[in-house]
Amino acid sequence: MAENSTPLLSVDKLTLAINSTGKRVVNDVSFSVSPGEMVGIVGESGSGKTLAARAIMGFIPPAVRRISGAIRFEGHDVMTMAPKALREMRGARVGMVFQEPMTSLNPSMLIGQQLDEGLALHRRLSAAERKALILDMLRRIGIRDPEGALTSYPHQFSGGMRQRIMLASVMLLKPALLLADEPTTALDAVVQREVLELMVDLTKANNTAVLMISHDLGMIARYCSRIIVMQQGDVVEQGLAQDLLARPQHPYTRKLLAAMPLRGPVRDLPKADTPIVSVRDLTVDYGGRQGFFRKEAPKRALHGVSIDVQPGEVVAVVGGSGSGKTTLGGAIAGLVKPSGGEIRFNGKPIDRSETAYWDYRLNCQMVFQDPYSSLDPRMTIGDLVGEPLRLVPGMARAEKARRVQEVLTEVGLAEGFASRYPHELSGGQRQRIAIARAVVRRPSFVIADEPVSALDVTVRAQVLELFAELQRKHGFSCLFISHDLGVVEQVADRVIVMHEGRIVEEGSRDAIFDNPRHDYTRKLLSAVPGLESTGDGGVRLFWRLSDGAGEAART
Amino acid sequence: MKRLAPNALLGGFLIGTLIVVALIGAVWTPYDPLQLSFRAKLAAPSAAHWLGTDEFGRDVGSRLMAGAATSAWISLLTVTLAVVFGTAIGVVSGYVRGWFDRIVMAFNDALLAFPGILLALGLLAVLGANKYGIIAALGIAYTPSVARIVRGAVLSLREREFIAASRVMGNSELFTMARHILPNCIAPLTVLATSMFGYVLLAESALSFLGLGVPPPAPTWGNMLAGSRPYIGQAVWLGIFPGLCISLTLLGINLLGDAVRDRLDPRMRGM
Amino acid sequence: MLRFALTRILMALPTLLIVAVSVFVLIRLIPGDPAQLMLGDLADPASLADLRGRLGLDKSLPVQFGIWFGNLLHGDLGQSISSQQAVLPLILQRFWISAQIVLVAVLLAVLVAVPAGVIAAWRQNSSLDLGLVGLATLLLSIPTFWLGLLLLLFFGLKLEWLPVVGYVSISEDATRGILYLVMPIMTLFLHEIGVLLRMARASTLEVLRLDYITHARAKGLSEGAVLWRHAFKNAFGPTWTLIGLVLGNLLGGIAVVETVFTIPGLGRLLVDSIFARDYPVIQGCLLFVAFTYVVVNLVIDLCYPIFDPRVTAQ
Amino acid sequence: VQAQTLTAVLNADMRSSNPGVNRDDNTDTVVLHIVEGLVGYDEGGSVGPLLAEKVDLSQDGKTYTFTLRKGVKFHNGAELTSADVLWSWTRYMDPKTDWRCLGDLDGRNGLKVVSATAPDANTFVMELNAPNALFLDTLARTDCGGTAIIHKDSVKADGSWDKPIGTGPFKLGEWKRGQSIQLLAYEGYVSPKGATRDGMLGSKRPLVKEARFMVIPDAATVKAGLMAGSLDIASVPEIDAAELKAHPKLNVVTGTNPVRHGMIIQTRDPVLKNVKLRQAIAASIDFPELVANVTNNLGQPNNSPIYMTSKYFGEAEKQGFKYDPALAKKLLQEAGYKGEKITILANKRSTAPSFNTAVIAQQMMQAVGINADIEVLEWATQLDRYNKGNYQMEAFSYSGRFDPALGFEQISGPKDKQPRKVWEDPEALALIDKSMVVADVTERQKIFDDLHKRFIEQVPTIFTHNDVDIVAHSKRVSGVKPWMSKLRLWEVGVAN
Numbered sequence A: 001m002a003e004n005s006t007p008l009l010s011v012d013k014l015t016l017a018i019n020s021t022g023k024r025v026v027n028d029v030s031f032s033v034s035p036g037e038m039v040g041i042v043g044e045s046g047s048g049k050t051l052a053a054r055a056i057m058g059f060i061p062p063a064v065r066r067i068s069g070a071i072r073f074e075g076h077d078v079m080t081m082a083p084k085a086l087r088e089m090r091g092a093r094v095g096m097v098f099q100e101p102m103t104s105l106n107p108s109m110l111i112g113q114q115l116d117e118g119l120a121l122h123r124r125l126s127a128a129e130r131k132a133l134i135l136d137m138l139r140r141i142g143i144r145d146p147e148g149a150l151t152s153y154p155h156q157f158s159g160g161m162r163q164r165i166m167l168a169s170v171m172l173l174k175p176a177l178l179l180a181d182e183p184t185t186a187l188d189a190v191v192q193r194e195v196l197e198l199m200v201d202l203t204k205a206n207n208t209a210v211l212m213i214s215h216d217l218g219m220i221a222r223y224c225s226r227i228i229v230m231q232q233g234d235v236v237e238q239g240l241a242q243d244l245l246a247r248p249q250h251p252y253t254r255k256l257l258a259a260m261p262l263r264g265p266v267r268d269l270p271k272a273d274t275p276i277v278s279v280r281d282l283t284v285d286y287g288g289r290q291g292f293f294r295k296e297a298p299k300r301a302l303h304g305v306s307i308d309v310q311p312g313e314v315v316a317v318v319g320g321s322g323s324g325k326t327t328l329g330g331a332i333a334g335l336v337k338p339s340g341g342e343i344r345f346n347g348k349p350i351d352r353s354e355t356a357y358w359d360y361r362l363n364c365q366m367v368f369q370d371p372y373s374s375l376d377p378r379m380t381i382g383d384l385v386g387e388p389l390r391l392v393p394g395m396a397r398a399e400k401a402r403r404v405q406e407v408l409t410e411v412g413l414a415e416g417f418a419s420r421y422p423h424e425l426s427g428g429q430r431q432r433i434a435i436a437r438a439v440v441r442r443p444s445f446v447i448a449d450e451p452v453s454a455l456d457v458t459v460r461a462q463v464l465e466l467f468a469e470l471q472r473k474h475g476f477s478c479l480f481i482s483h484d485l486g487v488v489e490q491v492a493d494r495v496i497v498m499h500e501g502r503i504v505e506e507g508s509r510d511a512i513f514d515n516p517r518h519d520y521t522r523k524l525l526s527a528v529p530g531l532e533s534t535g536d537g538g539v540r541l542f543w544r545l546s547d548g549a550g551e552a553a554r555t
Numbered sequence B: 001m002k003r004l005a006p007n008a009l010l011g012g013f014l015i016g017t018l019i020v021v022a023l024i025g026a027v028w029t030p031y032d033p034l035q036l037s038f039r040a041k042l043a044a045p046s047a048a049h050w051l052g053t054d055e056f057g058r059d060v061g062s063r064l065m066a067g068a069a070t071s072a073w074i075s076l077l078t079v080t081l082a083v084v085f086g087t088a089i090g091v092v093s094g095y096v097r098g099w100f101d102r103i104v105m106a107f108n109d110a111l112l113a114f115p116g117i118l119l120a121l122g123l124l125a126v127l128g129a130n131k132y133g134i135i136a137a138l139g140i141a142y143t144p145s146v147a148r149i150v151r152g153a154v155l156s157l158r159e160r161e162f163i164a165a166s167r168v169m170g171n172s173e174l175f176t177m178a179r180h181i182l183p184n185c186i187a188p189l190t191v192l193a194t195s196m197f198g199y200v201l202l203a204e205s206a207l208s209f210l211g212l213g214v215p216p217p218a219p220t221w222g223n224m225l226a227g228s229r230p231y232i233g234q235a236v237w238l239g240i241f242p243g244l245c246i247s248l249t250l251l252g253i254n255l256l257g258d259a260v261r262d263r264l265d266p267r268m269r270g271m
Numbered sequence C: 001m002l003r004f005a006l007t008r009i010l011m012a013l014p015t016l017l018i019v020a021v022s023v024f025v026l027i028r029l030i031p032g033d034p035a036q037l038m039l040g041d042l043a044d045p046a047s048l049a050d051l052r053g054r055l056g057l058d059k060s061l062p063v064q065f066g067i068w069f070g071n072l073l074h075g076d077l078g079q080s081i082s083s084q085q086a087v088l089p090l091i092l093q094r095f096w097i098s099a100q101i102v103l104v105a106v107l108l109a110v111l112v113a114v115p116a117g118v119i120a121a122w123r124q125n126s127s128l129d130l131g132l133v134g135l136a137t138l139l140l141s142i143p144t145f146w147l148g149l150l151l152l153l154f155f156g157l158k159l160e161w162l163p164v165v166g167y168v169s170i171s172e173d174a175t176r177g178i179l180y181l182v183m184p185i186m187t188l189f190l191h192e193i194g195v196l197l198r199m200a201r202a203s204t205l206e207v208l209r210l211d212y213i214t215h216a217r218a219k220g221l222s223e224g225a226v227l228w229r230h231a232f233k234n235a236f237g238p239t240w241t242l243i244g245l246v247l248g249n250l251l252g253g254i255a256v257v258e259t260v261f262t263i264p265g266l267g268r269l270l271v272d273s274i275f276a277r278d279y280p281v282i283q284g285c286l287l288f289v290a291f292t293y294v295v296v297n298l299v300i301d302l303c304y305p306i307f308d309p310r311v312t313a314q
Numbered sequence D: 001v002q003a004q005t006l007t008a009v010l011n012a013d014m015r016s017s018n019p020g021v022n023r024d025d026n027t028d029t030v031v032l033h034i035v036e037g038l039v040g041y042d043e044g045g046s047v048g049p050l051l052a053e054k055v056d057l058s059q060d061g062k063t064y065t066f067t068l069r070k071g072v073k074f075h076n077g078a079e080l081t082s083a084d085v086l087w088s089w090t091r092y093m094d095p096k097t098d099w100r101c102l103g104d105l106d107g108r109n110g111l112k113v114v115s116a117t118a119p120d121a122n123t124f125v126m127e128l129n130a131p132n133a134l135f136l137d138t139l140a141r142t143d144c145g146g147t148a149i150i151h152k153d154s155v156k157a158d159g160s161w162d163k164p165i166g167t168g169p170f171k172l173g174e175w176k177r178g179q180s181i182q183l184l185a186y187e188g189y190v191s192p193k194g195a196t197r198d199g200m201l202g203s204k205r206p207l208v209k210e211a212r213f214m215v216i217p218d219a220a221t222v223k224a225g226l227m228a229g230s231l232d233i234a235s236v237p238e239i240d241a242a243e244l245k246a247h248p249k250l251n252v253v254t255g256t257n258p259v260r261h262g263m264i265i266q267t268r269d270p271v272l273k274n275v276k277l278r279q280a281i282a283a284s285i286d287f288p289e290l291v292a293n294v295t296n297n298l299g300q301p302n303n304s305p306i307y308m309t310s311k312y313f314g315e316a317e318k319q320g321f322k323y324d325p326a327l328a329k330k331l332l333q334e335a336g337y338k339g340e341k342i343t344i345l346a347n348k349r350s351t352a353p354s355f356n357t358a359v360i361a362q363q364m365m366q367a368v369g370i371n372a373d374i375e376v377l378e379w380a381t382q383l384d385r386y387n388k389g390n391y392q393m394e395a396f397s398y399s400g401r402f403d404p405a406l407g408f409e410q411i412s413g414p415k416d417k418q419p420r421k422v423w424e425d426p427e428a429l430a431l432i433d434k435s436m437v438v439a440d441v442t443e444r445q446k447i448f449d450d451l452h453k454r455f456i457e458q459v460p461t462i463f464t465h466n467d468v469d470i471v472a473h474s475k476r477v478s479g480v481k482p483w484m485s486k487l488r489l490w491e492v493g494v495a496n
């Protein structure tokens, strides 16, 4: 690539600090991006990646101040640019795609208007010319009915589609630089792959440089030519992707790479007579409320699903977004009312009137998909974790306090955390609290719904480690819901693949990963590459299926 | 902790002053607020009477001080009443949904459609025309709007995962409502309660205008303001001073309410 | 859409029934009766009983209710005790007058207050913000009976721009009719500005924190375009809901303004008939107000998707 | 007749245009511009002939013969004859008409008209069951609509009320409900004899082509309207009198009327049944001070149930209560008063001084050690409490009665039958009954003096003063004179 040409963007010794405390959140950061180049930024949560990227656009939040340093884009210092010049640069020369496709498009504005806005502002084109450009772009990003899309609202599209439209709106202006901050975090593997491919295609076509921020090392490794590693405001290492991945220098980089999930050995599970949970022909319908004049057609989220979970076993459920994973978990936890089928717990049906119900209620616990929203923001950690013990019959107060302390220690949050509130914790810490709360009653069965999706790699590794540890120690069974295949590969004994409310394939972990039979499973596995250790601290990219490897060869 | 915004400081200052004045006014005023003085009727502000005197020769300043406590007390109790009942209704109705919700909301909407004056008349007739009658009347008149707003908040709260988590733990519905739903309604309630404070001050005044207020001669800002109206041409100060008191209190309370809301918002606190 | 509207109105029937029953009972709980008020201090027991008999007030409450409700089902709201006019035409005629004032005042208030609220939010914590919020609070805290009188004295007496008393309906004489409506509209308008500005400011503050606002800025849009094209419409949703409540409340509750400006509107009709214990009119008015309340909020809900397309009417 | 319009003010719309049927004070005010009865009140409160030329009473005091004035025409041009009188009378006596004074003339309350005939076109004869001093008063009463004689086309074919076709100085023009009532000068009006206006009698010419009553409930708006020149004549509250008087374009005229303001006392109340305590209350009140403040120095104290401009108001009636705090304290002690709370009910209607009276009286009562309290009620509620006798004290006003006998009758009677009555001393009741039959003026004066003395001794009610009519009018209007709290627009002219 064009290494010796003058850089498009150069960030020079940039230091940003928080006004009130003076804490330096971006510290002496320097890097540069050449035209057409694709650069990735990785690093722990809160290391200043987003702030650095936003500074390039001139979007420093009011609470943050620049201490020193310069950002030069096409030779001009962004920091001292006149507001008008800055506005002319934004959109036209530098585009930006955010993490959240759901909230980055204006919900009350037509897609057509939102796409047209930037063009009308920055290009001297007639309305008809602009429309032609937009329609062409919509076709390129794979929208089936471009004309119709113009007069649709964002909420009428799926998350993946919305992210494509975001990309389209930015790429329409053919910017010289695209800033992409975690552009695919909220998407499932298949969709993630499609969006990224699209991004690469579009930027290649226009020779647009890309600065991409992500937690997904595999993705960065797959698409970026250079990688910048940040930790606590500092750039600790940067270099060509192959070199950096193969021979990481800085301890933090090594730690990052070492945190890649790895497939563990097959576990031997004791055979039991009755499965702890057994689900037969479960159907769940949403909606279908009856009005005075209408009978709303219910939407079927599960079509006769049957699974068994043996004591001590970890069963992973994978599948695309909306395939019914959370619904299945919710039904087992008693949160969603099934419209057909049967759920047995320890061989007995769940029914509020039964005496067995209490045994089920105490022994079946759940870790929710979003740890932040599943913790009452107005309760302290101590209260949160202690709450399930309230209902344990005959447990003394002192014993409860001891148990809470014990569990907090187990999840590594012993001292000083009991009196804090959820918003005072990091994402990883919150996730651990959610897990602590689920296991404090020593249940025999835990449903874990995407327990690690919101976490950065190192924290994710910690949480998974903890989870495995607890599982070993207390021997509970687990239904582990995730769309992150790497994670599943690490924790699962058995894997269930769901697609559109049905189980399409089921088998032991190794069988599924090594020898998938169903088309959808294959598609899932080939969507994103994995990273595997090279033994000497480095990692290399690998494709789980050969058709994926073909993709890789194309670059 | 975050530095206090100037708005919050101003709000705090205004409300602090109100509290101090009300406390002093409860035990001491320059003149007896009820003492008629036929020689000094409608006297303009002067050294002897800083804020002038009213149509019975009573010292306006003293009446404002004495009225501060009454007005504050009426508003406080009214708001408390409306908030307690409205919240209880809103929480249960929004959480339980179904038929219960429909029936409760039918009653609630019916009450919403009732003009306050009719309610006030009815309740004052039943409870007697005194401070507590007013409090009950206004309290009941404001309850349905609180219930509506709280119910709205609860409807979205109950979809949050920590409510599902509470169920999975095996908590009873009642416990879930009390421990998880209720405390999370506090932020919208704070804002609501602070704006209601102002409405009540004014509503009391409007009731006085229609001849239904707190039985004068005991002064409240509302009845002073209402009573001043016929004298607008001859003695403007009769209206201006209580009006100013109400305005400043409202301003203070609203600013403070905004600040409290921001304080209670974890997104704002975390920064 | 139509079906939804019908359903909503049907669902409001229980509410209306509750209003009907409770207003019937409540006004009879309040001491005082129309016969007494008609006779004043001359009410000897014989003529009082006589008059009550003629007004049908001597029958038992359930019987009275039955008669009234039966007539109601036939669309007959009865006859006013004091003016002996049929209640429904009376209400409709008065309502039209109040509705003109309320609708125009609220419309104007929205046009002024909402942009002002958006700007205050945009410059949060600046002196402009404090000034606008202060002004809103001030307007909010002047009772309408005072504000109205001030306007009357200023525009009517001092400047002599506007007529002080009287009312001419617009259908009779458009220019004069409008002149008579200016001050009542202005009074309500100034008052409602306060309410709406605070609401618009609060919801704009929420919206300005969202990603798509930053994204709009990232497109290079000017602050004006960001504010009006992107923030405004989204922030307007909650204000729109509030407008529904305000309209509903005002239609039955502008008695004070109507009293000050001698406008023969619905609010004054209601208050006068409460003071006169004119039971059929009170009952009719309240049912009507409750019904308007339902309809206004239905219209508000049906229009809501304009501001937030994610919310479908259903 | 000039081409000017005269704009007057009513604080509420009239209830109907049907004389003496569905009415209140405002209704009477308007309707009596349109219709007239056989007799009416003069300025001093005596009854004189109106549509009648003269009234003759038979020896036995039971037969009244009315001779009609000649040449009087209804608004529709028809000549007034005794047939119209008989028709009107028959209509009033029909219970279906709902005439408000039916009960006073059909024997229910003693007086009964046993026959009414029209022997010839100019004569109308009525015969009573027994002699009665107040018969003509009853016919003239404004609340009876002056027993107005109306043309039979005033009612529709089915007998229901249409519009008043009377003989008064004005015809009813357009009535916009809740807004205004237009009156048009009746060109063919034939005024009763007399050079000047005299109550409902005397010269009654319409001097303006059009008069208009505007309905304006808010006194502050009325004031603004007068100052702006949009209104010509209006009754105004005491507090505005001085300010309006000072206005260059306005004039203010005052006059007393028979309305009596004061505080009624429940003599059956466990505390207040003690006459000493009631006397103590009366002695605690400084009437000149109270009245001066309540009326803004426009009124004078009068403790008598007889109003000050009545011909029966003599030396005896001037002897009222004496302000004597020391005596009040002594009486309290003698009454064994131990600080029981005494609540004064009051209302804030702008037309009555109820609230201000209560505030000042409370202060004065407290000054001698009476634990007085005020409860403010809405008028209808207070009236209900009055009718049920459910109160300790009420700051209350009695509507005007011209004849003192009726004035006494208003407040007196057995509470068992009529809880609203305040004075039930049997001897007093007997005296009142007597005053209704006796016709001789000096004899009546004696009875009234006696009643007044008893009243002041027993203190069943504390009257403070008679109402002051305050009428503000534009200086371009001439001939305004307040009378009986009724605006009269006849003989009122407007300068160009």
Ligand SMILES: Nc1ncnc2c1ncn2[C@@H]1O[C@H](COP(=O)(O)OP(=O)(O)OP(=O)(O)O)[C@@H](O)[C@H]1O
Binding pocket: A018, A025, A043, A044, A045, A046, A047, A048, A049, A050, A051, A052, A061, A062, A063, A064, A456, B271
């Ligand atoms: N508006 C702000 N006001 C104050 N501090 C902020 C603000 N935005 C970010 N910070 C702080 O700056 C630091 C860097 O934040 P930044 O968002 O750049 O992290 P990041 O590397 O993008 O993390 P993540 O991977 O979690 O998105 C953090 O400590 C954060 O708390």
Ligand SMILES: Nc1ncnc2c1ncn2[C@@H]1O[C@H](COP(=O)(O)OP(=O)(O)OP(=O)(O)O)[C@@H](O)[C@H]1O
Binding pocket: A188, A286, A287, A299, A301, A319, A320, A321, A322, A323, A324, A325, A326, A327, A328, A483
């Ligand atoms: N409360 C609900 N009401 C109506 N439909 C729902 C509801 N919850 C889920 N669905 C629908 O049911 C289907 C399954 O949803 P579910 O949440 O179980 O998917 P998921 O596999 O967990 O997806 P994700 O990976 O995005 O979390 C989806 O089509 C979804 O739109």
Ligand SMILES: [Mg+2]
Binding pocket: A049, A050, A181
């Ligand atoms: Mg970030």
Ligand SMILES: [Mg+2]
Binding pocket: A325, A326, A327, A369
């Ligand atoms: Mg899910």
